[in-house]
Amino acid sequence: MYELTICHLYPDLLNLYGDRGNIIALTKRCEWRGIRVRKRPVSLNDTLDTEDFDILFIGGGQDYEQSIIQDDLLKGKREAIREAVEAGRVILAVCGGLQLLGRYYRTREGKDIECIGAVDLWTHGGQERLIGNLVFECEFLKSDCFDGLVTGFENHSGKTWLGPGVKPLGRVLKGFGLNGEDGYEGAVYRNTYCTYTHGSLLPKNPALADHLIALALKNKYADFESLEPLDDSIEQAARDTIIKRLTGTRF
Amino acid sequence: MKKMLSMFRFRAAVTAAKLAIVILRLFRSGGTSLPGKLAQKLYPQILDHLSGLFRITMVTGTNGKTTTSRIAASMMEQKRLTMISNKSGANLASGITTTLISALTLSSRPRVSHALLETDEAAFRKLAPRLKPETVIVTNFFRDQLDRFGELHATVEYVREGISKIPEAVLVLNADDSLCVSLGRNVPNRVIYFGMGEGVYPETGASINTDAAFCIQCNSRYEYTSVTFAHLGHFSCPSCGYERPHTHVECSGILSYDNLGSTIEISGPDMRITVKLALPGLYNIYNALAGASFGLALGLDGNKITTALSGFEFGFGRMETIQVQDRELKMVLVKNPTGFNQVLRYLLTQEQPCVIAFAINDRLADGTDISWLWDVDFEVLTLMDDRVRSFYVSGVRAEDMAVRLKYAGISPDRIILEKDYHRLIDGALKKTGARETCYILPTYTAMLDIRKLLKKRFGLKEFWQ
Ligand SMILES: [Zn+2]
Numbered sequence: 001m002y003e004l005t006i007c008h009l010y011p012d013l014l015n016l017y018g019d020r021g022n023i024i025a026l027t028k029r030c031e032w033r034g035i036r037v038r039k040r041p042v043s044l045n046d047t048l049d050t051e052d053f054d055i056l057f058i059g060g061g062q063d064y065e066q067s068i069i070q071d072d073l074l075k076g077k078r079e080a081i082r083e084a085v086e087a088g089r090v091i092l093a094v095c096g097g098l099q100l101l102g103r104y105y106r107t108r109e110g111k112d113i114e115c116i117g118a119v120d121l122w123t124h125g126g127q128e129r130l131i132g133n134l135v136f137e138c139e140f141l142k143s144d145c146f147d148g149l150v151t152g153f154e155n156h157s158g159k160t161w162l163g164p165g166v167k168p169l170g171r172v173l174k175g176f177g178l179n180g181e182d183g184y185e186g187a188v189y190r191n192t193y194c195t196y197t198h199g200s201l202l203p204k205n206p207a208l209a210d211h212l213i214a215l216a217l218k219n220k221y222a223d224f225e226s227l228e229p230l231d232d233s234i235e236q237a238a239r240d241t242i243i244k245r246l247t248g249t250r251f
Numbered sequence: 252m253k254k255m256l257s258m259f260r261f262r263a264a265v266t267a268a269k270l271a272i273v274i275l276r277l278f279r280s281g282g283t284s285l286p287g288k289l290a291q292k293l294y295p296q297i298l299d300h301l302s303g304l305f306r307i308t309m310v311t312g313t314n315g316k317t318t319t320s321r322i323a324a325s326m327m328e329q330k331r332l333t334m335i336s337n338k339s340g341a342n343l344a345s346g347i348t349t350t351l352i353s354a355l356t357l358s359s360r361p362r363v364s365h366a367l368l369e370t371d372e373a374a375f376r377k378l379a380p381r382l383k384p385e386t387v388i389v390t391n392f393f394r395d396q397l398d399r400f401g402e403l404h405a406t407v408e409y410v411r412e413g414i415s416k417i418p419e420a421v422l423v424l425n426a427d428d429s430l431c432v433s434l435g436r437n438v439p440n441r442v443i444y445f446g447m448g449e450g451v452y453p454e455t456g457a458s459i460n461t462d463a464a465f466c467i468q469c470n471s472r473y474e475y476t477s478v479t480f481a482h483l484g485h486f487s488c489p490s491c492g493y494e495r496p497h498t499h500v501e502c503s504g505i506l507s508y509d510n511l512g513s514t515i516e517i518s519g520p521d522m523r524i525t526v527k528l529a530l531p532g533l534y535n536i537y538n539a540l541a542g543a544s545f546g547l548a549l550g551l552d553g554n555k556i557t558t559a560l561s562g563f564e565f566g567f568g569r570m571e572t573i574q575v576q577d578r579e580l581k582m583v584l585v586k587n588p589t590g591f592n593q594v595l596r597y598l599l600t601q602e603q604p605c606v607i608a609f610a611i612n613d614r615l616a617d618g619t620d621i622s623w624l625w626d627v628d629f630e631v632l633t634l635m636d637d638r639v640r641s642f643y644v645s646g647v648r649a650e651d652m653a654v655r656l657k658y659a660g661i662s663p664d665r666i667i668l669e670k671d672y673h674r675l676i677d678g679a680l681k682k683t684g685a686r687e688t689c690y691i692l693p694t695y696t697a698m699l700d701i702r703k704l705l706k707k708r709f710g711l712k713e714f715w716q
Contacts, residue, residue: 012464018625024658044472062402068470132619153620199622203654234657234666238650 002224003036004216007053009077009097010061010069011041017155018199019059019094025202025209026055033228035217044072048080054216056084060096060198070113073100078116085118090216091192094201098187098194099123099158119189120163129157134175134197135246136185141207149173150205151242152197160196162187169195174246191215204239206232257296264294265359268352283341287348298344301351302382305335305366308545309382311375311410312390312431314590315538316342318530319390320369322542325562327365329546329555334365342371344378372406379413379420386548387414388423388541392430393481393589394462394623403430403462410434423544425537426498427483433467435496443548445500445540448518452479452505452533462589468493480533480596481589500544502536510600517543522553526560531570531600534593573709578680579688580705584698585609586617588626594692595631601638606682606689608643608675610697611652617694621648629659641682642666645675646697672704 008023023039030037042048061069081101085091093101102121105113135151142148150170159179162168168178169186177185177196186195193212195201202209210227217224268290275285290297310320320336327334335354337346347368354363370378372392379387389410394403407430414422418439425431426446435442463482465472471490478484487494503523504516512529515536528539539560546556573580585591598607613621632639642665644652653666669675683689693701 015626017620018622021622021625021655021658024625028658062404064402064404065465068465153622155620199620199625200651200654203625203658204651231663234650234653234663237668238648238654241648241650 001034001036002217002221003038004030004054004213004220005038005040005052006055006057007040007042007048009048009056009058010043010065011059012043013065013069014059014061014096016060016062016095016198017153019057021200022059022092022094022202022209023057025200025206026057026213029206029209029230030213032230035213042077044069045076048077050080050084050087050089053084054090054220055212056081056089056091058091058093058097058100060094060098066096066100073116074114078118081116082118085190085192088191088219090212090219092202092212093192093194095154095156095196095198098160098196101192101194102160105158119187119192119194120166121160121187121194122163123158123160126157126159129155130159130176130180130196131155132175133242133246134177134185135173135243136170136175136177136197137173138170138208140188141211146207148207149239149243150197150201150208151239151246152195152201152204153199154196155198156196160187165189169193191219204235204242206230206235257294257300260294261297261300262359264290264297265352265355266357267293268349269355269357272349272353283337283349284343284345285349286352287341287345287350290348290352291345298348298351298378298381301348304361305351305354306364307366307368307382307384308386308388309368309370309375309379309384310388310390311370311372312388312425313372313393313395313406313587314593315390315534315541316369318535318538319388319541320367322538322560323388323545324367325559326542326546326549326551326556327367329551329559330549332365332549333363334367335363336367337369342369343374347378347382373409375413376409377413380416383417384420386421386423386545387417388545389425389431389434390538390541391425391428391483392462393587394626395587395618404467407433407467414438414440421548423541423548425483425541426496427479427485427537428463429467429473429482429486429493429495430463432496433493443500443544444496444498445537445544446495446498446502447477447479447483447536447540448498448501448503449485450477451502452477466491466493479537480593483537500540500547502540505536508600510597510602515539517556519543519547519553522547522556524553524557526557528560532593532597534590573705575680575709577685578683580676580680580691580709581688582691582693582698582701582705584695585692586695588623591627591692595628598690599631599635601635601688603687604638604640604684605687606640606643606679607632608645608679608689608691609649609652609656610646610672610675610691610693610701611644611648612646612694612697613648614696616696621651624651624655627655629655629661632656633660636661636665639665640684640687641679643675643679644668645670645672646694672701676701676704676708 027037101119106124108125166189168184268286271286337350422442426444466488469491473486476485500519503518506514571582
C-alpha cells in the first residue's frame with residue numbers, strides 16, 4: 001500500500017482564503033484510491049526535516065501573521081525548504097507562500113523583506129489589489145482529453161517576476177496572474193509549484209491535484225506507474241461553470 | 252445667512268429624499284440606499300446635521316449585528332423610548348441617511364428621540380465621528396469577506412480609529428474576543444464588557460482556523476482556560492499579560508440548550524436573572540449578553556431586561572420559519588466561516604430527519620470570493636448524514652458547494668443540484684416529511700431572491716416594513 005506524508009507549513013498562521021481546501025483535496029483523492037495519507041502540521045518552533053514529507057504545502061497569511069513567522073521561517077526552516085526544492089520534493093505554495101519562497105518582497109515603501117530564496121522569483125508590493133476569478137492554461141496538463149485550463153480566485157497586491165531558470169505555471173486567459181502585466185500565472189521550478197490561485201485550487205482542478213500526487217508517488221515508489229482515474233464529474237462541472245462564465249467558452 | 256442657506260439645503264435634501272422613499276415604496280422596490288445617496292448629493296453635510304437631531308447608538312462587528320440591534324431595540328422599548336433603526340441591513344452611509352430622514356416629519360423635525368444604527372465595520376471609521384453616538388456596541392471580529400475589507404486586523408483598526416474620535420461614547424465590548432477587548436484599552440471611554448463565564452460552556456480546543464491565536468499587543472500565542480467557539484474565550488498572553496478583562500455582564504450558567512433556544516443565567520451588577528431565549532445557537536447567547544449590557548447602560552433593572560430578552564424573536568433572514576401545510580421551512584443567512592459553523596452546529600442538535608439546501612452566490616454583497624467555503628467545517632455533517640434526507644445545492648456557485656460537500660465526505664448521489672429556486676423549494680419540500688423541517692442556508696443575495704419567491708408563494712411580509 002502506498003503512503004504519502006503531506007506537510008502543512010504553519011497551518012495555524014498561513015491559512016487564508018480556504019487554503020486548507022488544497023490539503024483536503026490531496027488527502028481525499030489519495031484516500032479514494034487507497035493511498036494512505038499522513039498529515040503533518042509544522043508550525044512555529046517545530047523542526048522541519050526534508051525527509052519528513054512527500055508533499056509540502058505553504059499557504060498565505062495576512063501581513064500580521066506573516067510578520068509573526070518571518071524569524072522562525074528564515075532561521076529555522078529555510079535550509080530544509082531549500083534542500084527540499086533542490087531535491088525535487090513536491091511543493092505547492094499559494095499566494096503568500098509563493099512570495100515567501102522567492103528572493104525578497106519589496107514593500108510599497110521600498111523596504112526589502114528577505115525571503116527564503118528557494119525559487120528565483122521576487123515580488124514588489126503594488127498600489128492596488130489584483131482581485132477576482134482567473135483562468136489560466138497549463139501546457140503540462142494538456143492531453144487528448146483535457147484542455148489544460150485551471151481556474152480559481154486570486155487576491156494579492158504583490159506583483160511577482162520570475163528569474164530565467166523558473167517557468168511560469170500557465171498563461172492567463174482571464175484575470176491578472178503573477179503581475180497583471182506579462183500574461184503569466186504562477187511558477188514551476190523542479191517539482192515546486194507556485195500560484196496566486198488560493199482556496200479551492202486543487203478541489204476544483206483535480207488534474208493539477210493528481211499531477212502533484214503522481215509526482216510525489218513517482219519520487220517515492222520505483223514501481224509506481226500512474227493513478228487510477230476517478231469520477232470527477234462534480235469537480236468538472238464546478239470548473240466548467242466558472243470558466244464558461246469568464247471566457248464565454250462552451251463545453 | 253450661511254446658516255439659513257444650509258438649513259435650506261438640509262430641508263431641500265430631506266424633502267427630495269422623502270419623495271424618493273415614497274416613490275420607491277410605490278414601486279415596491281426595497282431600495283434603501285438611493286434616497287440617502289440623493290440627499291448626500293444635494294447636501295453633503297446632511298449626516299452631520301441629522302445626527303444632531305437624535306440620540307444615537309451604533310452596533311458594529313462581524314457577526315450578530317442585526318440580532319443584537321433588534322435585542323437592543325427591545326431594551327429601548329422597555330425603557331419606553333421612541334426610536335428608529337435601520338432594520339434591513341442598510342448599514343452604510345447612504346442607508347443610514349435614508350433611515351434617519353425617514354424618521355423626520357415633513358417639516359424636518361425628528362419624530363423619535365433615539366436612533367439605533369447597525370453599521371458596517373469598514374464604514375464605522377468615517378461614520379462614528381459624524382454620528383457622534385452615545386453608545387457603541389461591538390459584537391465580535393471574525394474573518395469576513397476579506398476581498399472587501401482587506402485584512403481582519405485592518406478591520407479592527409477601522410473601528411479603533413472611529414472610536415478614537417468619540418471619547419464620550421460608552422463602549423459595550425465582547426470580553427471573550429481579544430480583538431474586541433483591545434478597543435477598550437487605553438481609551439478615555441467608559442467600557443462595559445460582556446462574556447461567557449469560566450467553564451460555563453465546556454468546549455475543548457480551539458479550531459485550527461482561529462482568526463486571532465496570537466496576542467494583538469505582542470504576537471505571543473495566547474493561552475486559553477476555556478473556549479466557546481472560534482477564538483472566543485478566556486484568553487491570556489503569557490508574555491505581556493494582556494488578558495480577558497473582568498466582565499460586567501456574564502452568562503453564569505446554561506441551564507438548557509437545544510435547537511429551539513436556551514435557558515441561561517445572566518449575572519451583572521446587582522442582577523442575577525434566568526432567561527429563556529427563543530434564539531438557538533451559542534452565538535445568540537453572546538448577542539443576548541450584548542443586549543443585556545445595553546439594557547444596563549440604559550438603566551433597566553433585571554426584570555425589564557428579562558422581559559426584553561424573553562419576548563424576542565428572530566430578525567430578518569437570520570432564522571425565519573415559514574409553515575407550509577404540515578412542513579416547516581427555516582431559512583438562515585450564512586456569510587462567513589464562523590457564522591456558518593455555528594449554523595451547522597445548530598443543525599446537529601436537530602434530532603428529526605430534515606432536508607438541507609445551500610444557496611451560494613458570489614455577487615458583490617455576498618463576497619465575490621467563495622474560497623471561504625473551504626474554511627467551514629462541513630465535515631460535521633457526516634455526523635448527521637443518516638438524518639438528512641437530501642442535500643440540495645443552489646445559487647450561482649451551486650457546483651462549488653457540491654464539490655465542497657463531496658470533499659467533506661457526503662456521497663455525491665445524496666447531493667441534488669437545482670439552480671431554479673422554484674424547483675428548489677418544490678423539490679426540497681417534497682423530500683421533507685410531514686412535521687419535518689427543510690433548512691435553507693443562503694448567502695445574502697441568494698436570501699433576497701429566495702425571500703422574494705417565498706413572499707410571492709407563501710405571503711411573507713416585506714422586510715422593510
Ligand atoms: Zn502579549
